[in-house]
Amino acid sequence: MAKAILNLETLACPTCMQKIESGVKRMAGVDSDSVKVLFNASKLKATFNEKETSLAAIQKTVEDLGYPVLKAVEKASS
Template sequence: MKKAVYQLEPLTCPSCIKKIESTLTKTEGIDSVKVLFNSSKVRTQFDESKIEASTIQDTIQKLGYPVLSSKFA
């Protein structure tokens, strides 16, 4: 499993959390998702043999949330 943290532009509403978490949770290869509203970060744990970090970033951006940066562990 690999971990990634995506820094987003400031989130403006709590429903953003639900939208991002529910979409990513349903995505194959993603084990866990946590959206941190106050810091506008998305923490993920995923199976890199099933999904690439860039695909996760693309999914977040397609939901309408620009990703400013990402860090991997």
């Protein structure tokens, strides 16, 4: 498992946060319980199985929902 941390453009409303969370939670390979969008920090954190999906796929999902990703970092999960 790996951890994805995405810095997003400033989120305008809590509905944006919910849209991003639900979109990423539906992805195959993403641990839905780990998906958290930090509204004030404009960050998304999620744990995923790198054999099933990738940081790039998570970033694409968020961008396809209409939210630009400023920076995406993958960290090995301990």
